Amino acid sequence: MISMNITKQWFTIARNDLFMAKYSYENMSPRRLSVSCFHCQQAAEKALKGYLQYKGKDPPRIDTDDLGVLCRECMELDTSFGTVLEAASKLSPYGIEAWYPGGIVVDEKMTQTAIAQAQAVYDFALSKVPQKASDAAMDEEE
Secondary structure, three states: OHHHHHHHHHHHHHHHHHHHHHHHHHHHOOOOOHHHHHHHHHHHHHHHEEEEOOOOOOOOOOOOOHHHHHHHHHHHHOOOHEEEEEEHHHHHHHOOHHHHHOOOOOOHHHHHHHHHHHHHHHHHHHHHHOOOHHHHHHHHHO
């Protein structure tokens, strides 16, 4: 059974993560690059899970660090998700590896790319759900 309320919640949280990714990059001094990249990964993950929820498939409740796997689940329902598979997959390392010593050290160019990739995944997934889910995601917290 499709729960539009839960779908809306996934997209609202994804949008909030995307907002934080941009905010921590654009408005903090010094810039919080790893924080921004983490929120990019989270935004894409939650947008993909929102689409799965909309299609009646319960998304994994644990963090799905490999966004390629999550995007492929979406592709099983709609093959056009292949257009964002690469962007989603490239965000995966920011879910964990950017947070631990010896992990990825992000720079400004990587962060700018991550923001663009997260925006692309979010926008694409949101375009695949009814307008009422889109409207709700846009109407929530600013």
